[in-house]
Amino acid sequence: MKLQLEKRPQPSRRWIYLSPLLAVVITMLVGGALFAALGKNPVEAIATIFWEPLFGEFAFYYRPQLLVKGAPLILIAIGLSLGFRAGIWNIGAEGQYIIGALSGAGVALAFYPLDAWFVFPLMALAGALGGWAWGMIPAVLKLRFGTNEILVSLMLVYVAEQLLAAMALGPMKNPDGMGFPGSRNLQDYPAAHNADLITGSGLHWGVVAALVAVIAAYILLGRHMLGYQIRLSGEAPRAARFAGVKPGLLTLFCLGTSGALAGLAGMFEVSGPAGQVSIDFNVGYGFTAIIVAFLGRLHPVGIALAGLLMALTYIGGEIAQGNLGLPAAAIQMFQGMLLFFLLAVDVLTNYRLRLLRRPEAA
């Protein structure tokens, strides 16, 4: 007997929906085994990560955090998913996120302490433009010179991180900060503060932006010509060219849009939950968003759900760190594992497992 893969004529509808769920279940099982190997009670650890933030004793505090952590992930992942669908790989969202935050904070610090209504919208604009510009670098280089956008966008993450450090220690340092690194805290500057729209709900402008992005992407992909071209380029590049799709324009659009969305996410973060430009401002949302995009099947609604799930693992992971002493790295690995299993399970979407009774004739 022999197991064999047989290509399906079309991707299985059922498995498109089932495989992310199955991947989550397998990750829980293997993750539980991992936690057990670390000497923790696996059931308790998994329950702490997935149950505690939603229905535990302190859920009233954690539930808003779900929006705070989920919004940047969803915002970035929506942008990434457009490119991933078209076969354009922007993996430098972390850098675009940083530059967006720096641009937004730069505007705020330039206007400080002016109290005017236009400061925050201007910051949002600057954040989006900053991220857009950072995303356009790999796009233009790809178009003009044929450089690989994967490598360039990733290199720019490291450049952005150094720039962040330079800014936090240099030009953007708080003049009243008694020499400590980091900028002024924007939470203390009302005109620039991205505060909760309803106090204590976690619902800040970034969450609104994420919601708008999900809806816009849904309409774009399902109802708009450009969305059709994006999908076509990914699924059948040759056919796309015959259909008159301009790959160059598509590259510019996908990398630019994902850059702008990542930049926006960074700006909302620096003016809200984070509050200031500091050396360790970025926490890897740009990379986790890659997992979110795949887990959500590159579909806007799926991404929204996946983003919330990933936010849950962040929050639950923090609780598990505090309560059970689970190392932070274990959660990072847990998230990486999720993508692994998803990719592995995904084979069932495009292929059918067949059990051959007889060895095939040679």
Next chain:
Amino acid sequence: MDLSSINPILLLASIMAASTPILLAAIGELIVERSGVLNLGVEGMMITGAICGFAIAVGTGSPAIGFIGGAVGGALLSLLFALLTQVALANHVASGLALTLFGLGLSSLLGQGYVGVKPPPTPKLDIPVLGDIPLLGPILFSHDLMVYVALALVAGVWAMLKYSRAGLILRAVGENHDAAHALGYKVVRVRIAAIAFGGACAGLGGAYLSLVRVPQWTEGMTAGIGWIALALVVFASWKAGRVLLGAWLFGGVSVLQLNLQAAGVAIPVEYLSMSPYVITILVLVIMSADKSRAPASLGRIFHASQ
């Protein structure tokens, strides 16, 4: 600022050592890509090799066993990638990214107890006569064994690709996997072997970082070197000799910027630290005009259908 404090002989000597990790990772990835597989997980395999090598060297007190451990760790991790791309037929780009994300998490989990620990020192070879040659002696003949192992690997890979039957099969699989399959070569097995070799090389490079270059363990210590190694393969147009050239170039840039930092040049440290990444982008721009050298089946999924 005191540029005269930079000793050109020491500078050239340290380029040899600084280029070793990137050279190891790049030569491994070269083999992987020549077999038609694009493994973007170099960074993850490298850092896993770094911690495996470090932990084993600390545990056994022997850097040599540590290096072997690093190679094994990298190879084991790469087999996960092989499983995804060769057995489950997953997308190469996504699987490589998954490998890097997973490897970064795994390494920081494994490395928890090792922060601040000093590894056993790796001895420098004292080559008699050759090491005493003025000028050339300190530059070429005063390094630890791994520097020469890396150079030997480059030479071996070059000869293997150019002259051996195994090299021919590897190239056939990478250029046209359907044709290679039709000729009866085991495409999947060749590729899995290539992936494991690439993983071992990346792990070795990582172990060199944590045991010799730095030498200590810090989270995320590879800091993009794995990605630069990927860029190096493109830069080298998938040729072994050019990988060496590229590795020296990047080793040179990183050593030079470190020296400039130490000499107190009036540029903030952060801008100097950017330079290897910026130069990688510039080099990619210059070298990307010629794409004809890329293996024709690079990144394509192979499924033997009846």
